[in-house]
Amino acid sequence: MASDDIYILGIYMTKFGKYPDKDTVDLAAEAVMAALADGGVTMKDMGILAAGCLMGQGGIGQQIQKQVGQTGIPVYNVSNACATGATALRTAIMAIKAGECDMGLAVGVEKLAGVGLLGASSAPKGSGKEWKASGRYGSVANTDGLIGTANMPGTFAQVGMEYGHKYGGATFELFAKISEKNHAHSTLNPLAAYNKRMTLDEIMNDIMIAYPNTRPMCSANCDGAAAAVVVSGKKLKTLSLEQQRRAIKVSASVLTSDPYQEACQVLPDVNTLTRIAAKQAYEQAGVSPSDLNLVELHDCFATAELVHYDNLMLCEEGGAVDFFNSGATWRDGKTPVNVSGGLESKGHPIAATGIANIWEVCHHLRGEAGPRQIEGAKVGLAHVIGLGSACGVHILEKSAL
């Protein structure tokens, strides 16, 4: 192992679901302490803490420290929409790469059970007393519902439909089949918020949220946390053989934002920044999409999963529909995607997601995934999108030991 490589030493995700009796600090503390134990280290070894809780109040990192260990290390409280967890991880990695410390901790936590529709704003209050222009568009009323939609299911529905307009074949049934796959995968994941297999009929006939996304085709709001301990290659060499054997190499860690494109301020462009992040990640890691044994990508909606097959270059440009129909992304396919069940069934506690997907990949690379193990997995990719937009891509590799 090269001294300047970065490794995941310990990692953990809580079961995703409903925790009425636990707050965000409880969940984050569970994840942090378990990730440290998994890596065989303590808070004393950490040189940096990066923490995120998107919907919470500020200072989550320090609140966690006050429960698990206040050592005076720098804390970075990060916020980057649904890419918050990946941003926390990347922050810890950058600190190590910069030589400021040799071990760091990243944690993401969210309580979202029962929160409902994200990105939606309420209607104007009754009949306006006065039509008065405000904001950057000089609008006299809340425009959500009058000028398209800013809610998440509707936004990502349009992302998928746009792909269909460009390349064809993206029918309601196709999107529902993607969801069918992820719900089927979730039955093997005891940490998923929902483990129920759903038939195509059940998915298509469930409550329509924003055509073509029915309820089971949307990410599941739930509570959860995930944490990771990262270490430099140099430091890892001084640790035990067992720690070295279980350590997972971070072959690429990339974060991008959306570069200007025509229409990107009209409908968020989640494609260009993902494509750029993927390209950079493959170059950094020296691997190609065909080398990947599994992929956890940001299926916040079934319509999003389709476009990311293409954006992550798992298929030919424009070929995502055929790629899915070939069965490639089922767990027994060529490139298994979201064997955890994905955000649609595993759940999407926002700031935890960008570390939980890394956990899933690490679990397989370590050969510890039990009944859902992808046999012989050596290389995996984890992807998140935060609308607005931010994209995190990490490529992970099994230890050579």
Added chain:
Amino acid sequence: MTTTQVPLVDYLALGDKPHLVANECTSCGARFFDRRNACASCFATDFKKVDIATEGEVRSFTIVTFAAPGVPVPFVAAIVDCGGTSVRANVINCDPTPEKVTLGMKVRLATYSLGNDDNGAEAIGFGFEPIA
């Protein structure tokens, strides 16, 4: 009594031929509908007003059936390609069903009343309707 009309947004120009107006970067041609500090594409700071074509085609859409409290559903949210400029709008005067709304359908700008305020001013909204 003449009613004062106010547009739902600054970029909707009312009058005999209602249309949308964009801020176009004089340096690179990028178009924006909001108040600008600078160009997101080339960072220049000079803009001119340009009229947007009132006809276009639906490049993407969704039928929203579940929204925030008080937002009437269902409605069709769409991205309309108006001669190369993308516009966010609802598709109106059309059944909100996947049978009636289709990708690539031709549409044109239409306006409608959002009601009067206490001063008697009438707000005017816009959408795109199918070209029969």
